[in-house]
Amino acid sequence: xxxxxxxxxxxxxxxxxxxxxxxxxxxxxxxxxxxxxxxxxxxxxxxxxxxxxxxxxxxxxxxxxxxxxxxxxxxxxxxxxx
Amino acid sequence: xxxxxxxxxxxxxxxxxxxxxxxxxxxxxxxxxxxxxxxxxxxxxxxxxxxxxxxxxxxxxxxxxxxxxxxxxxxxxxxxxxxxxxxxxxxxxxxxxxxxxxxxxxxxxxxxxxxxxxxxxxxxxxxxxxxxxxxxxxxxxxxxxxxxxxxxxxxxxxxxxxxxxxxxxxxxxxxxxxxxxxxxxxxxxxxxxxxxxxxxxxxxxxxxxxxxxxxxxxxxxxxxxxxxxxxxxxxxxxxxxxxxxxxxxxxxxxxxxxxxxxxxxxxxxxxxxxxxxxxxxxxxxxxxxxxxxxxxxxxxxxxxxxxxxxxxxxxxxxxxxxxxxxxxxxxxxxxxxxxxxxxxxxxxxxxxxxxxxxxxxxxxxxxxxxxxxxxxxxxxxxxxxxxxxxxxxxxxxxxxxxxxxxxxxxxxxxxxxxxxxxxxxxxxxxxxxxxxxxxxxxxxxxxxxxxxxxxxxxxxxxxxxxxxxxxxxxxxxxxxxxxxxxxxxxxxxxxxxxxxxxxxxxxxxxxxxxxxxxxxxxxxxxxxxxxxxxxxxxxxxxxxxxxxxxxxxxxxxxxxxxxxxxxxxxxxxxxxxxxxxxxxxxx
Numbered sequence: 306x307x308x309x310x311x312x313x314x315x316x317x318x319x320x321x322x323x324x325x326x327x328x329x330x331x332x333x334x335x336x337x338x339x340x341x342x343x344x345x346x347x348x349x350x351x352x353x354x355x356x357x358x359x360x361x362x363x364x365x366x367x368x369x370x371x372x373x374x375x376x377x378x379x380x381x382x383x384x385x386x387x
Numbered sequence: 388x389x390x391x392x393x394x395x396x397x398x399x400x401x402x403x404x405x406x407x408x409x410x411x412x413x414x415x416x417x418x419x420x421x422x423x424x425x426x427x428x429x430x431x432x433x434x435x436x437x438x439x440x441x442x443x444x445x446x447x448x449x450x451x452x453x454x455x456x457x458x459x460x461x462x463x464x465x466x467x468x469x470x471x472x473x474x475x476x477x478x479x480x481x482x483x484x485x486x487x488x489x490x491x492x493x494x495x496x497x498x499x500x501x502x503x504x505x506x507x508x509x510x511x512x513x514x515x516x517x518x519x520x521x522x523x524x525x526x527x528x529x530x531x532x533x534x535x536x537x538x539x540x541x542x543x544x545x546x547x548x549x550x551x552x553x554x555x556x557x558x559x560x561x562x563x564x565x566x567x568x569x570x571x572x573x574x575x576x577x578x579x580x581x582x583x584x585x586x587x588x589x590x591x592x593x594x595x596x597x598x599x600x601x602x603x604x605x606x607x608x609x610x611x612x613x614x615x616x617x618x619x620x621x622x623x624x625x626x627x628x629x630x631x632x633x634x635x636x637x638x639x640x641x642x643x644x645x646x647x648x649x650x651x652x653x654x655x656x657x658x659x660x661x662x663x664x665x666x667x668x669x670x671x672x673x674x675x676x677x678x679x680x681x682x683x684x685x686x687x688x689x690x691x692x693x694x695x696x697x698x699x700x701x702x703x704x705x706x707x708x709x710x711x712x713x714x715x716x717x718x719x720x721x722x723x724x725x726x727x728x729x730x731x732x733x734x735x736x737x738x739x740x741x742x743x744x745x746x747x748x749x750x751x752x753x754x755x756x757x758x759x760x761x762x763x764x765x766x767x768x769x770x771x772x773x774x775x776x777x778x779x780x781x782x783x784x785x786x787x788x789x790x791x792x793x794x795x796x797x798x799x800x801x802x803x804x805x806x807x808x809x810x811x812x813x814x815x816x817x818x819x820x821x822x823x824x825x826x827x828x829x830x831x832x833x834x835x836x837x838x839x840x841x842x843x844x845x846x847x848x849x850x851x852x853x854x855x856x857x858x859x860x861x862x863x864x865x866x867x868x869x870x871x872x873x874x875x876x877x878x879x880x881x882x883x884x885x886x887x888x889x890x891x892x893x894x895x896x897x898x899x900x901x902x903x904x905x906x907x908x909x910x911x912x913x914x915x916x917x918x919x920x921x922x923x924x925x926x927x928x929x930x931x932x933x934x935x936x937x938x939x940x941x942x943x944x945x946x947x948x949x950x951x952x953x954x955x956x957x958x959x960x961x962x963x964x965x966x967x968x969x970x971x972x973x974x
Contacts, residue, residue, distance in 0.1 A: 325927075327919030340676060341546075346523055346927040347677050348861060348893050351703070367707045371678045 478509025609866025727862025
């Protein structure tokens with residue numbers, strides 16, 4: 306099954322909103338490190354990776370987690386593997 | 388079934404350990420000998436920075452690498468001991484020019500940049516008190532700590548200042564100076580750009596002639612009730628930092644040492660700055676957050692010999708699998724230690740297989756100021772045990788009797804509270820402005836740690852849990868009260884109970900149970916709003932990761948929410964004695 310970039314973006318935004326609902330996602334820099342942009346820590350990021358795997362069915366090996374540190378990088382990574 | 392013990396053979400160790408015979412070391416140890424080793428302090432007094440910097444320079448070791456800073460973007464900055472000393476002196480001069488006097492509190496709210504280390508060392512040189520805050524705290528924990536600590540100065544980054552301090556800064560009339568790092572232009576007229584001030588300041592400073600019992604460090608820890616506690620440590624603590632650096636971390640003068648803890652927590656100060664510099668070793672500082680490949684790369688490229696990290700990080704490495712480690716040359720690594728929460732036995736065994744050497748778990752807390760119980764390079768490890776008390780430390784397992792008395796439990800393998808006979812140099816000297824709470828930490832001549840443990844027949848200690856409702860998440864001690872208070876500020880919230888749930892990686896994760904006021908309905912939108920509310924105030928390290936609604940929370944007759952019961956039910960455990968339960972939980 307192939308997911309569109311739009312589908313992936315909407316799931317990512319939804320899951321980020323679940324972890325850090327206080328952040329207005331349209332105000333953050335899509336190329337900035339999410340940990341700075343959204344004040345999330347490494348536990349939050351780990352939970353995000355697990356949630357994305359569950360929601361999208363895309364395997365994200367842990368070694369690749371650092372490749373999903375910005376909004377744009379995460380979308381690029383997930384689109385390439387969907 | 389306990390995992391088999393890891394037997395140590397002295398001859399097999401690459402370097403002769405500082406502690407080769409545990410019993411003999413315990414017999415012969417004295418803090419006086421450590422004091423002699425460190426030599427005279429400034430003006431006959433005692434000063435941690437003087438012993439960590441000036442002492443090495445006077446002995447001709449000023450050109451040795453003291454600190455190597457690895458930036459997130461791949462940059463690297465090296466500081467020799469002489470350069471660290473000059474930087475610390477400049478910072479001390481900046482403080483003096485700003486009118487910050489001896490004993491006044493200098494707070495740091497910073498990412499791990501070089502300025503953080505210069506500020507810590509310079510503050511101590513100036514005779515002022517260094518108070519580090521974790522940069523992932525939200526505005527409320529920061530404000531509470533700066534108020535309690537009577538902050539006279541703050542060193543912070545521009546974004547941190549704008550987001551977390553500027554909105555309430557006027558509430559601290561005693562705050563004389565705010566220094567902003569990593570910028571040439573201060574954000575407003577009430578702040579100053581630190582870089583320019585350091586450049587103008589003189590690189591010489593006569594270290595303040597502080598005395599052994601003068602306050603040096605103020606670390607904050609949370610309680611189950613009430614506001615955070617400011618834990619006072621004095622300059623004499625250096626003796627224990629030095630002794631434990633030698634015994635529990637086996638530091639030798641030519642070591643390259645990496646402590647991954649952030650100086651916003653006590654480990655990152657005692658062992659991320661002070662103990663290694665007291666030993667004259669080269670310290671690695673990484674600005675970035677956890678990243679397995681980056682970490683393995685640092686261990687390899689920097690030829691790290693002694694590594695001190697935390698169970699959460701070790702478990703993240705384990706999740707990734709040991710295969711990756713084989714891509715790196717980790718042969719320089721000689722000794723590995725872990726602290727923050729108990730290291731599970733599987734992780735000890737895993738590390739022994741993957742690295743060819745085990746992690747050495749050790750135990751201490753903010754109040755003890757330094758490592759109290761440890762596994763040692765030359766002593767057998769029983770995986771899952773925190774080890775045995777440091778030479779010079781008298782530990783015990785005690786029971787609190789109904790009459791308030793405390794009795795030591797002599798029988799092995801019997802659960803009780805982990806306690807220590809007071810008197811070691813890095814023991815807290817008080818909770819700032821909280822004499823009554825300080826006194827409550829002692830009974831029958833023991834300092835009571837709040838941790839439950841047991842000791843086996845060989846004298847090894849085993850952690851069992853907390854005696855109270857404190858939560859240990861990712862190595863950080865989180866007080867449920869602070870989290871509950873923040874949630875209570877939300878207009879929809881009637882009552883809150885906060886607990887720690889077991890978490891595979893973090894040890895425990897914070898969970899909040901919330902009952903709503905009449906007129907508010909449970910909804911996903913409100914749940915998210917509460918989550919956001921808590922995160923904005925508390926920051927990600929303290930805020931709950933999960934919020935659940937309840938119609939009513941279980942309470943005692945006096946109206947106290949029974950967190951213990953919430954937790955037992957959530958985990959499907961035995962609920963225990965319910966005789967004090969007055970008003971029960973309703974889903």
